[in-house]
């Protein structure tokens with residue numbers, strides 16, 4: 821197993837940064853970034869495959885339809901809550917403070 825992944829950003833190799841430059845004078849290229857898998861945090865997060873928020877966003881813009889097909893949401897989700905409203909006297913008049921608390925049903 822390799823100790824790095826190539827960034828999966830579809831445009832990673834087009835960003836003009838010094839660290840992406842490879843090759844000798846006359847035949848230089850901008851290359852996709854390598855992401856070292858040298859920490860627990862990196863290996864267990866989306867950052868194991870994306871070098872930046874921009875590359876992650878570019879990937880999602882290009883592949884969101886596949887992602888939705890893989891993980892479709894066919895019905896809504898709900899979180900049980902308790903809502904309380906409290907009228908509070910303020911310096912410039914009364915206002916209503918709304919508190920939304922999650923209800924733990926487990």
Ligand SMILES: [Zn+2]
Pocket residue numbers: 827828829832853870871872875
């Ligand atoms: Zn990248």
